[in-house]
C-alpha cells in the first residue's frame with residue numbers, strides 16, 4: 001500500500017508511540033487496553049483489546065492458538081486479576097477466534113459474535129460443502145491453479161484447525177446496530193463485508209474509539225477473497241461499500257486495528273484503500289487484453305514472478321488466486337455497469 005495521503009482529509013497519524021511489550025498491556029483510553037500477541041506468519045502480530053466491565057473484563061478477539069499466546073493470556077489476565085465477563089469475536093479467522101473457546105472455559109464467559117461468523121467458523125472447521133478443501137481446489141482449478149500448487153494444497157489438510165483447535169458450539173448473537181454496554185460505555189456494532197461474511201467492528205462515540213478488526217488497517221490492505229460457496233460474488237464491491245460506511249464516523253476517532261498501530265484519519269485511510277483497489281483494477285483490466293486465468297494474472301497483481309505455494313492459502317482461507325478472482329469479478333461487474 002503506497003497510495004499518497006488524501007489532500008482533502010487530515011493525514012493518517014499514530015498518536016500512541018509505545019507498543020505493548022509481550023504479555024503486557026498499554027492503556028489507549030480510560031478502561032481500554034491494548035494487548036499485542038505474536039502470530040507465526042509473515043504478518044507477525046495481532047492486536048487484541050481488554051475493556052473494563054465493572055468488576056470483570058471483556059476481551060475483544062482472542063489470538064491464534066499457540067502455547068506462546070496461551071501463556072501470554074495467562075500472564076495478562078493474572079496481572080489484571082478480574083474474571084472475564086464476555087468474549088467478543090470480530091470474525092471467524094483463526095487469529096481472532098482461535099482461543100475463544102479456551103478463554104470462555106476459563107471463567108465460563110459467553111462468546112458474542114455475529115451469526116455469519118459463527119456459521120463460517122463451523123463451516124471451515126467442519127469442512128462443510130463450499131468451505132472444504134476439495135471445493136476450494138475445484139475453484140482454484142477453474143481459475144488455472146497449476147499442478148504443483150494444487151498438490152501442495154491437497155496434501156496439507158485443514159490448516160484452520162491449527163490456529164483454531166476448537167470453535168464455539170454456542171454464542172450470543174450480535175446484530176448490526178446493536179449497542180453493547182461495556183462498563184460505563186455503549187459500543188455500537190458495525191457490520192462490514194468482503195473480508196469475512198459478517199465482520200463486527202465496535203464503535204464507542206463517548207470514548208472516540210473504533211475497534212476496527214480487520215476491516216480498516218493502517219498499513220496493509222485487508223484480504224478480500226471469493227469463497228468456493230459463492231464463486232460469483234463481488235466481495236471487493238462489498239468491502240468498498242463497507243469502507244464508505246466507516247466514513248460516517250468522526251474523523252478524529254482513534255482506530256484500534258487488528259494489525260498495525262492505533263491511528264487517526266479514517267477518511268484519509270479509506271481514500272488510500274479505495275485508490276489502491278481502483279489502481280489494481282485498472283492494472284488488471286489492462287492485462288486482460290487477451291483471455292487469461294486468475295492464476296496467469298497473479299504476477300500482474302502481486303509484482304512477483306511466482307507466488308510461493310505456502311502463501312497460496314494460509315489457513316484454509318482464500319489465496320492470491322481467489323484474490324485475483326475477486327478483483328476480476330469486481331472488474332467484470334464494473335465493466336458491465338459502465339458499458
Ligand SMILES: [Zn+2]
Nearest residue numbers: 091093195214
Ligand atoms: Zn481476518
